[in-house]
Amino acid sequence: MNRKMEECIRENMDEIIVRWQARMKEGKGERFFLFMSTELIESTSREFAELMTSNIKKSEIIDAEQLNDFTEKVVRFGWSIKFVNKAIDSFSRVAYEIMDEHGVLSELEARTSILTFDEWISPLRESIIEAYAIEWERTVSIQKTAL
Amino acid sequence: MNRKMEECIRENMDEIIVRWQARMKEGKGERFFLFMSTELIESTSREFAELMTSNIKKSEIIDAEQLNDFTEKVVRFGWSIKFVNKAIDSFSRVAYEIMDEHGVLSELEARTSILTFDEWISPLRESIIEAYAIEWERTVSIQKTAL
Numbered sequence: 001m002n003r004k005m006e007e008c009i010r011e012n013m014d015e016i017i018v019r020w021q022a023r024m025k026e027g028k029g030e031r032f033f034l035f036m037s038t039e040l041i042e043s044t045s046r047e048f049a050e051l052m053t054s055n056i057k058k059s060e061i062i063d064a065e066q067l068n069d070f071t072e073k074v075v076r077f078g079w080s081i082k083f084v085n086k087a088i089d090s091f092s093r094v095a096y097e098i099m100d101e102h103g104v105l106s107e108l109e110a111r112t113s114i115l116t117f118d119e120w121i122s123p124l125r126e127s128i129i130e131a132y133a134i135e136w137e138r139t140v141s142i143q144k145t146a147l
Numbered sequence: 148m149n150r151k152m153e154e155c156i157r158e159n160m161d162e163i164i165v166r167w168q169a170r171m172k173e174g175k176g177e178r179f180f181l182f183m184s185t186e187l188i189e190s191t192s193r194e195f196a197e198l199m200t201s202n203i204k205k206s207e208i209i210d211a212e213q214l215n216d217f218t219e220k221v222v223r224f225g226w227s228i229k230f231v232n233k234a235i236d237s238f239s240r241v242a243y244e245i246m247d248e249h250g251v252l253s254e255l256e257a258r259t260s261i262l263t264f265d266e267w268i269s270p271l272r273e274s275i276i277e278a279y280a281i282e283w284e285r286t287v288s289i290q291k292t293a294l
Contacts, residue, residue: 081228082277089269114261122236129276130229140287 001120005113006056008104009095013053016094017045023090032083044073052091055124062127071131075139081132088128092121148267152260153203155251156242160200163241164192170237179230191220199238202271209274218278222286228279235275239268 009016021041025033033041051070055062074084096117099105105113156163168188172180180188198217202209221231243264246252252260 080277081280082273085273085276089273093265118240126229126232126236129232130227133228 001056001116004104005099005116008099008102009053009056012098012102013049016091016098017049019094019097020049020087020091021045023094024087032077032079036077044077047073048087049091051128052088052095052124056120062124067127067131068135071128071135075132075135081129081136084128084132085125088121088125092117148203148263151251152246152263155246155249156200156203159245159249160196163238163245164196166241166244167196167234167238168192170241171234179224179226183224191224194220195234196238198275199235199271203267209271214274214278215282218275218282222279222282228276228283231275231279232272235268235272239264 036044047070051062051066054066079087096105099113183191194217198209198213201213226234243252246260
C-alpha cells in the first residue's frame, strides 16, 4: 500500500470504526452484536480494525497470533462465517470511501489504487476465513467429545 | 453490470475457464483438484462459472437451487472454504483481466467499473460462503449421527 493511503487509514481510524459499526448493525447480521455489551463491541471492533490494518505495510504478512486470538474470540461470540465475511467487506468499503473523501484516490490513478487495495484485502480475507474454519472445526470437535 | 461488461464475459467464457483452472492448480490448493478426474474438473469448472455469472444481469439475485447443488457437490469433493474463496477471487481476477484486455474498462471509467464489479462479486461471495457453511454443518451433523 502506498504511503498516502496508509496514512489516511491510520489518521481516520476512529471514523472508520464508527462507520463500520453502523454498517454491521444494519440488516440481518445485527443479532450477533445484540448479544454483546457496548464495551465488548468497542473492544472487538478495535481488535478487528487492528487485525485488518496489521498487514497495511507489507501485504501477505499477517500476525498469526493476532489472527488466532481474534478468530477464537468471534467463534466463541457465535459470529457466523457469513458475518465475518460481511465484516471484512464493510471494513474494506468504509476504508475505500474515507480514502475517496480525502482525495487519496485520484480519478487517474483509480485502477492502480484498486489493485493495491485488492492486494491488501485478499490475503487478509483468505487468512481470516481459513483461521475461522480451523477454529470452528476445533470447537465442533471439542463439543463432540463432550457429548 | 453494464451490457459491454456482460457481453465480454459471455463471449470469453471458455478463455476465462481455462485461465481460472490454471490459477486454481497453482500453489497449495492444487490437491483438491488432484482427487478429481479431468472430466469432473471440466464439469465442475463449467458449473462454477455458470454460478458465478448467474447474477450477471441482476446482482443480488442468485439461483438458490443452482447454489445449493454446487455447494453440496464441492463439500462432498472435500473442497475447503479457503479453496472456495480462492476460486471466487481467481474467477473475479481473471474476468477483470479479460475485460481489461478487451478494452471494456477505460481508464476514465475505472472507478465506476470497479464498483459495478464489486456489486457483482460481493453478493455472490456472501451467498456461496453462507451456503457452504450450512452444507458443511449439515455434513458434520450427519457424520455425527452416523458415529
